[in-house]
Amino acid sequence: MPFLSGISGSYQKKLAAGLSMLPGDWRGKLSSWGLSAPIGSLGNIVFEVSSRKVRTFRDLKRTHKARFATHNLIGNKPMLEYIGPDVAEITFTMQLSASLGINPTAEADRVRNLCESGEAMYFVLCNQTVGQYPWAVESVGESVDTIDNNGRVIMTQIDVTLKEYVPSSPAAGTVQGGV
Incomplete structure (x- = not known):
C-alpha cells in the first residue's frame, strides 16, 4: 500500500482497516463545531447530539x-392455540435538560401531543x-x-412507549429494508 507510506500512527491503521473509523471521526468533528448528524427520528422529532x-x-x-387463545379443559391443564403475532412495542427514556440545549417543557409537550393525536409515524435509527x-x-x-x-x-x-401501527391493509404500510 504505497499511498499509506506518508501517513503514520493510528490513522494508517484506520485506513488499512478499510476506513472503518472515519465516519465516526467526522461525526465527532461536526459535533465539536456545533453541528450534528442525526441519530434518528420519530416523526418530526429528530434525535441528535452536538456540542450545543x-x-x-x-x-x-x-x-x-x-x-x-386459552382453552380450559376439565381435569387437565389449559390448551393454548396460536392465533398470530401481536403488534410490536418499543420503549425508551428521554432525559430532557436545559443544560443540554433543550427546553424540557416544550419537548415533553411535543411528545405528549404525538401521543394524544394518535398519529402513526416512522421510527428511524441510523438511516434505517x-x-x-x-x-x-x-x-x-x-x-x-x-x-x-x-x-x-x-x-x-x-x-415513551410506541406500538406498531399496522394499517387495515397490511401490505399498504410495508417499508422495504426495515430493521
Whole structure:
C-alpha cells in the first residue's frame, strides 16, 4: 500500500482497516463545531447530539409477542392455540435538560401531543426504518427532576412507549429494508 507510506500512527491503521473509523471521526468533528448528524427520528422529532444540543434516548427495548387463545379443559391443564403475532412495542427514556440545549417543557409537550393525536409515524435509527410499519406513541410518562427558583423545569425524564401501527391493509404500510 504505497499511498499509506506518508501517513503514520493510528490513522494508517484506520485506513488499512478499510476506513472503518472515519465516519465516526467526522461525526465527532461536526459535533465539536456545533453541528450534528442525526441519530434518528420519530416523526418530526429528530434525535441528535452536538456540542450545543442533546436530544436522544436511552434504554431502548423492543418487544415482539405472539397471541394465544386459552382453552380450559376439565381435569387437565389449559390448551393454548396460536392465533398470530401481536403488534410490536418499543420503549425508551428521554432525559430532557436545559443544560443540554433543550427546553424540557416544550419537548415533553411535543411528545405528549404525538401521543394524544394518535398519529402513526416512522421510527428511524441510523438511516434505517425500524420495523415494517409506522409506530404510534401509546403512552408518555413524565418525571420532573429539577425545577429552578422561578418554577421552570430544568430537567425532566419521559418514558415513551410506541406500538406498531399496522394499517387495515397490511401490505399498504410495508417499508422495504426495515430493521
